[in-house]
Amino acid sequence: xxxxxxxxxxxxxSPGERATLSCRASQSVSSSYLAWYQQKPGQAPRLLIYGAxxxxxxxxxxxxxxxxxxxxxxxxxxLEPEDFAVYYCQQYGSSQRLTFGGGTKVEIK
Amino acid sequence: ExxxxxxxxxxxxxxxxxxxxxxxxxxxxxxxxxxxxxxxPGKGLEWVSGISWNSGSIGYADSVKGRFTISRDNAKNSxxxxxxxLRAEDTALYYCAKxxxxxxxxxxxxxxxxxxxxx
Numbered sequence: 001x002x003x004x005x006x007x008x009x010x011x012x013x014s015p016g017e018r019a020t021l022s023c024r025a026s027q028s029v030s031s032s033y034l035a036w037y038q039q040k041p042g043q044a045p046r047l048l049i050y051g052a053x054x055x056x057x058x059x060x061x062x063x064x065x066x067x068x069x070x071x072x073x074x075x076x077x078x079l080e081p082e083d084f085a086v087y088y089c090q091q092y093g094s095s096q097r098l099t100f101g102g103g104t105k106v107e108i109k
Numbered sequence: 110e111x112x113x114x115x116x117x118x119x120x121x122x123x124x125x126x127x128x129x130x131x132x133x134x135x136x137x138x139x140x141x142x143x144x145x146x147x148x149x150p151g152k153g154l155e156w157v158s159g160i161s162w163n164s165g166s167i168g169y170a171d172s173v174k175g176r177f178t179i180s181r182d183n184a185k186n187s188x189x190x191x192x193x194x195l196r197a198e199d200t201a202l203y204y205c206a207k208x209x210x211x212x213x214x215x216x217x218x219x220x221x222x223x224x225x226x227x228x
Contacts, residue, residue, distance in 0.1 A: 001171065035214035037154075044204055044221060045146075045154065050214035057216075088154050092212050096168030098144070100154040 002027055002094045004101035006087075012109040019076040021104045023089035028069045033093025036065055036074045039103075040085045048087075049074060076106075084108050111135040111217045113205050118222030121195055129222060131188040131205030139163075139183035142211040145190050147201035148221075157203070158190065161211040168211075173199075195226045 003026040013019055023034070032052035037045040047056040049065035052072055062077040076083055089101040117129040131143070144159040158169045158179040167179060178191040188205050202223050206215035 033212060037215075039154075044218035045215075046218075047214055047216050050216075056214075086153075090154075090156075090214070092208075092214060096159070096166060096211070097170065098156040098159065098168070098212075100146075100156060103153045 001097055002029065002091050002099055004089050004091060004099055006089055006101035006104045008104060009102075010105045010107060012107050013079055014109045015079050015081055017079050019074075019079055019083070019106055021074040021076075021087055021089075021106075023067075023072040023074070023101050025070040025072070025091060029072075029091045030093035032068050033091055034065075034067070034072050035090045035092060036063075037088045037090065038083075038085050039088065045088065079106070111207065113207060113217060113219035115203060115205050115219045115222035118203065118224045120225045120227065122228050123196060123226055125195055126191070126193045127195060127224060129190040129192065129203055129205075129224070131190075131219060133186045133188065133205075133207070136207070138181075138186040142166075142208045142213065143181060143188045144206045144208060144215060145179065145188075146204045146206055146215070146218075147199075147224075148204070149198075149201040152201075155201070159208075159211055160188070166211045192224070195224075197226050200224060200226050 034052045036049040039045040053065045112134045145157040176194045202221040204221045207217040
């Protein structure tokens, strides 16, 4: 099973600042089958990024994903008030067993 | 509009069984893979199980393997999760999610159904 470790656990930033979230895999994620999701309190997760760097439908371009192999990054270029939430990475390339990272909370400083 | 509506959650005693359902609409159900994901209160997301469009590929997390069974009925546009030998640690909000293929990101999620395992 591929274990995903997200860091930091919590990121305290102000609106307008840049957020950089990390996701590290215990082994290489095949074909960059890595996604990022956003979850707000009381809501289901929402797909932001798939294939490590492709934005999902309707996702603003301030969200970008990068990385390959075992190291992946989600960047929010300028935080908007609605971006304060919990973010999860997920690998979906490991045969039949998919996994999520533990999450990074982006909170208002 | 894609809609996924989970049902079947509730309070159940340890060791008992429960069957969750997910009713899908707004897309051609038998063209897509489906998954179950759970979230314990105040915790992160945990992938539980997935099934390909034709049930040819099925997978389970180690934490539920041998106790949970995923299935689908394409004629009824429905996904199921049979949960046996339930434990306190299975307490969670259970989401169903749609994916283009088994090994694809989850583009739509339901709102979840709550399962509480307690005596």
